[in-house]
Each structure stands twice: as C-alpha cells, then as structure tokens.
Amino acid sequence: MSIQYFEDRKLFILSCRSVSYAFYIDRNRRAVHLHFGGKVIGETGLVEQEIRKGHSSFSPWAPGEKPEDSVDALPLEFSGFNSGDFRIHSAAVLTENGSLITDALYVSHRIFQGKEPLPGLPAAFASRTGNVETLEVTMRDTACDVEFLLRYSVFEECDVIVRSAAVRNRTASPVVIRRLMSAQLDLPHTAFDFVQLSGSWSRERHAVRTILHPGIQTIRSVRGSSGHQNSPALALCAHDATEYSGDVYGALLAYSGNFRMEVECEQYGTSRLCLGINPETFSWTLAPGETFETPEAFLTFSAEGFSGMSRNFHDFLRNHLIRGGWAEKKRPLLVNSWEAAYFDFDSEKLLGIAKSAAALGIEMLVLDDGWFGVRNDDTTSLGDWFVNREKIGDLGELVRKINALGLKFGLWFEPEMISEKSELYRKHPDWVLHEPGRRRSIGREQMVLDLSRPEVVQYLFDTIAGVLRSANIEYVKWDMNRNLTEVYSAALPPERQGEVAHRYMLGVYRLHEMLLEAFPNLLIEGCSGGGGRFDAGMLGYVPQIWCSDDTDAMERIRIQLGTSLFYPVSAMGAHVSVCPNHITGRSTPFATRGNIALSGTFGYELDLTKLSPEDRLLVREQVADYHKYHDLIANGDLHRLSDAFSVNAFDAWMYVSKDRKEALITAVCRFAEPNAGVRFVRPRGLDPETVYEVDGMRISGATLMALGLRMDLPPGDGASRLCYLKAL
C-alpha cells in the first residue's frame, strides 16, 4: 500500500520506494503539509513536529482560531487568495458577487488503486511496471459551493508523485477561475539552489543553477508554447548538492503552453513552490455543474544528487508517460532532408538520398519542409497540405519507390500555422488568432491558426489524415515555428478571451489524440524550431522531440546534458549534420558528431550523396553502433560524469543497463590542451563484484569505480570515443 490514512490524526502518508510525502488535516480542516523527502517509517513524529507557531498580528487568523493557526505561516497543500495567506497561492476564483476571495477547507477524500486519465490533457498512466495508487482530497470554499479537488498519484517504483487539481462549480451561477495551479509544495527551509533549463532558439535547455533568494524566483512562458527560453522543469537542491550527493527536489509540468513555476522564499524561513498554467494569460468561466482540470505536475525527490533525480524522471517518463510502447521500441534510424536540401529538392534528389541511405543501412527518409502548396521558401503555403506535384509528382508513387529501396518514409507538417499567401487563408481569414482592427504580428512570414476552434482542429485532422492515408507514411515531424501573439479568438465572446491560450493548447492536444487514434502506429516527432516546445506535456503524445536546430556537436553536448537532467535521452532528437555546421560554422570530426548524436534518437541531417568515402565508412560504423548500443542508451541508466552546468574542456557520460551487465562511456575533448596529463573517467552505477571486459582488460566494477578508466583520446579539438564495458 503506497497511500496510508491514519484516521486518528487525519494523517496521509504517501510512500514510494525511497521517498515519502505526508500531510494531515488539522483542527481547522486545513491540509497542512508535513514532509516531502526521504522515506519515513511509522506514523509518529510527523504531526507532532509540524511547523506551527504564533506569529505577529500581520499574519491573520480566522475567528475562533489562534495566532499559530494563521494560514500565512502554515505549510499548506492548498492556499486560496485574499484570505490571510499572502504568499504565492494555488487558486483564485471570482464568484458572482465580484469577490475573488478564495478559501477552502477539507471535506472528504478517497483513495483508489491506479490512476484516472485527464480528459483532454496529457496524463501519466499506471503500467505493468510498479504499483500506482491515487488520493483525491475534496476541499470546499468557506463561503460558496465551489469545490477544489487535490489529486496525488503515487508512482512507487519511480519515487514520483503526480499532482493535479480541479475546480468544480456547484453554485447556481458561473464562476471565473483566475488562477488554479497544478500543485503547491511548501518546504521547511530556504537553503536551496534554483535549477532551470534556460536558453534561446538554437541554444535551448542549458542547465543553470542560482541561489534561491528572498522574494519570488520564477520561470514562465507567455508565448503560447513552453518556449526555447525555459522548459517547464525546475529543481531545488541543497547548496552542497552535486551530481551524486545531496538533496534534490525535481518538478516537471506536463503542459506545453503558457506555464509558470515559481518559488517564494517567505518571511518565516520556508519556501513555497507553485506550478501550473500561467495565470498572467488565463481566466476561465466555469458554468454551474462544470469542472476544470489542471495539467499534471510531476514531483520527485532524491538524496543522491542530480543523477538520482534524473533517473527517477527518466524511468517515470519512459514507463508512465510515453505511450504506444515507443519508450522501449527502437525508432527508425532516419535521414532528414532539411539540412540536406532545405527547400531545394525534387523526387529525383530525394530518391538519390534514399538510395545512398539504403546502401548505408539507414532505415527511413524524412521529407521535411517544402513538399506542399507552392512552398519553395518560407513565405507561403502553410495550411495548404496538398502535395506540390511539380516538385515531387505523386506522393504515393514516391513513397512506393522509397519503400522499395527498403526505407520507411516520414513527412513534415506544421499543423498549427498558416501563411498569408495560402489558399486556406483566402478561404478562412478569421481562422487566424487575431483581434479585429488591431495590427497583427508576423513571425517567419506566418500566422497562427486558432486551434481553440473545434472546426479548425477538425479541418487539420481531415487534411493531415488525408495525406497520411494517401501514402505509406510511418512518421510525422510536427513543427511549430513561431510564438502566439494577439491571442484573441473570433469565435469566443469577449468575456471568454482569457481562455484562448489554454483552449489553443487543448486543441493541439486534441489533434494529437485524433491522429494517434486514427493512426495508432504512427511515430510523431515533436519540434518547434528545434526544441521550442520540449516538455513533459508533448511527451504525453510524442516519444521524441527535435532537441535543437543547433546540430553542432559541441553545442549539443551542453544542450543534451542539460536536457538530460529532466528528460530521457530516448526523447531527444539528435542527428549528424555537415561541417562547417550551418548554425555555428564550427567543424567537428565526423566520428564525434556520430558519438554525440548516438546519445539521442540518432539519424542524419545531410546530403548522403555528397559524403566522402571516409565518411561513408564512418556512417557504416555509426549505424552498427546504433544497433549495438540502442537498448543500452534508450533504456539504461544515464550517469553524467562531467558537470552539466558548465562548458567543460572534457566531458563524459555513461549508460548502464538495468541489469548492470553492460555499459557505455562517451568521452569528448572539446578543447585539446598541450601536454595534458593522463585523463581518467570514474564510471558509476556498475556492479562492484562483477568483472567487466573493457579496452582489452578485465577489471572489476569496484576497481573501475574506485580507480577509474584511463581515457586516452586522439589529438585535436572535438576528439571523442565510445568505450564499451561488458560483464564477463
């Protein structure tokens, strides 16, 4: 049993493999947080040591209560608004009389085996691996019949607690939700560092660590998507936490739109984390009888530093979020036409690339942007999802020829966008997000379709499904190349305009759902100008996301290591591209480009017909490596052996299979140094008792982990090697 309820103290203890979460319902019917961290045994010692003491008159208390009951000072599972708790809060709901005062108390709870899906939103699921139990707590507002549901699903074997919230309007009039966070978590002190994945286009998800300071520290998006700038992922760690030691709390939000994750260091020495839909761009009118659901928040804790947090999240996302069996299934090794040809291709050129690909053992050709409408550059045709026959003739015919070469075929779409120069825009100018009478922003010559409208979603489904049925298309790259502006829907009344951004996301999720229902074997790769929408929300529909438009191997080390803090390597789209790199102009050895792309879904992003004979040989080796190491990389445990937070002269990371029978180390020297000493890497996660064969030696796991493994690399910037360890 992972959820226990002790009626005498009204105490809930949620237990995972090595983590516990506890709260209780106090004498005033508040849900008071007690603990999230290392595993507790027995129910004693939690309520007795709750954080409660009398404070000043500036922290108010309710009539009949005492100063120490002040909601401004208690650690709480849920906080309302304008009713005494002045910290960042869970909810604010506007009622018919114009009051935004929100204050809810415990009413009841239920505990059940498994976990229910969330209608319309990505959601974690129970699977054959491990036990899952759910607690649902119902709270009711003190002045009206508005109910709040707090949900906790315990994914025991991953040390992950999934939280979400809902509001149910049981009053006779509509209410307006102004803020409803997925989770609020109060921690007993403020001595944390704040860890985020930040960056920009082509420089996504660099790991950044700063000291948590008094006030509120926030990451957020108002871009209509999670954005390149901050992924909805955050960790709070002890100041002395390292890759392998120290307390680390991790939080992910399963949402791909405007989000907010914030931590407040407050006056009484505690800190509060709130995460959910960004209230800055959100309000939602809830009619009587209706319920509104938030996205899910995934919370974990590890006392084993960042590596422990990462492993918890990797296992959890692979086993309980990525669906369709794709987490374990081998993805086709692909070549993508984008950096190979951009818009300049015809069927002959594509078949040329396909022939070279087949000869090299590559398994799929992906036709990227430029195959539809009259799109020969990025100024036209988005929305016109019909084949440009002048360029590629009959799509079915082309795919048959590619299949005949032994290759699968994949196709690029940018479903959410529309070009002003398109037939779709001529027919449906009102389908664009815009406010009539106001000038409209352009990004890459394109506008955003109003996916809050069901008819737009239906149109996109019909059109895309039509293309998918017209040929044997087994993969779709779903791109999204600008952010949302002038977010206003011609289809909604003025008082509902605050719903558009979230309804847009629901439309995106709905379209994914419809496509996956109609094409259950379809592999969809997410993309947004690279990794502009790399989040746990998208991973609820797509097993892999193009990590970055920056395919420079050296840059990718930082991006992929940062990303790996929270997201599994099997979710990271990574390809070998040409040098000088199209984004950075840097040249890196071909072998190293392969070694780094192997730490991802692996593929090529170049014109295979132009490879030198030496590089062709290297491609063959890389293809063999892909097959040899796939399971280890995709399903094993990742151990970062160098600092993910900085640019290092030397980087290394490794994968260890779950049974610890094999391991793979990747080592890269970014900058060659003259007269550098001998370098050792210290492997992690091996079985100390097992003897491993490595580099022609037979060494015990214990010796390898204590002494390390001598790592001599060829000379030159960007030299690298893979080092395989096999248990004897």
Ligand code: DGJ
């Ligand atoms: C941005 C993507 O990240 C690229 O890989 C490519 O698909 C282009 N869009 C196509 O326009």
